Amino acid sequence: MCGRFTSSTPPDQLARYFGAQTPAEELIQAAKEQGGNFNVAPTQGVYTIYEDGDVRRLDTFHWGLVPFWAKDPKIGSRMINARAETLTEKNSFKRPFARTRCIVPADGFYEWKKVEGQKKKQPMYMSRADGEPLAFAGLWEVWKDRNHADSWGEPLELYSCTIITCDSNETVAEVHDRMPVVLEPDAWDVWLDRSNQDIESFQGLLVPALPQLIKIHPVSTDVNKVGNNSRELINEFDPVTG
Secondary structure, eight states: OOOOEEEOSOHHHHHHHTTOOOOOHHHHHHHHHHTOEEEEOTTSEEEEEEEETTEEEEEEEEESOOOTTOSOGGGGGGOSEEEGGGTTTOHHHHHHHHHOEEEEEESEEEEEEOOTTOSSOEEEEEEETTOOOEEEEEEEEEEEEEEEEOTTSOEEEEEEEEEEEEEOOTTGGGTOSEEEOBOOHHHHHHHHOTTOOOGGGGGGGSSOOOGGGEEEEEOOGGGGSTTOOOGGGGSOOOTTTO
8 A cells, every 4th residue: 555655846846757737836835835745644635747638737636535426525534545456346436547547746655564573563665766756646536515615606626636556566565565556757648648548558557666666765663653744754764773
């Protein structure tokens, strides 16, 4: 699964990297004030790359997909991940898999490793070996709140997303049996193309990343607390010496 990751690359830089339109100035300024998020957790806002007509955009979506038919948006907290193997079987994911796919960019992600002789799991940080951003395959939806309206009298809208997971590659398998699907640049256009609803054509993309793509190192258990959020969280940590 993917339940915690890092997002410190500025949104305007991410937009250029993924070929998206320059994001709103408010989003850029907010990112400067925050200084990056080194402990992104479910239900928070996450950068999302998606296509809107002929325009590729970067915006902030709620992490935890809320299906359009949901009665309560709280259901999204149970849908932070979508298993690649069952996308066509789950009612929550069928429609967005065919119509609204996205990319969730990340600098790295955390998983927790069982260590013999230790009660607590050891947090591990995983990122691209070449230092480039990770492009997690995702799905997005728009949920309309019929009980609340905007200034125009229209239902308020919640844009939400989920991250697709698959079996781990040999590198990540040492820590966890699942990992996010990582899309390479040559797959971005195909994945984001909303006019392509041939879901069978996407199955070949939903596979583990090459083992050499990912590098791993242990980090401090400070990351276990969602409230902790600093660049030091991703520093390599020796579990023996501290």
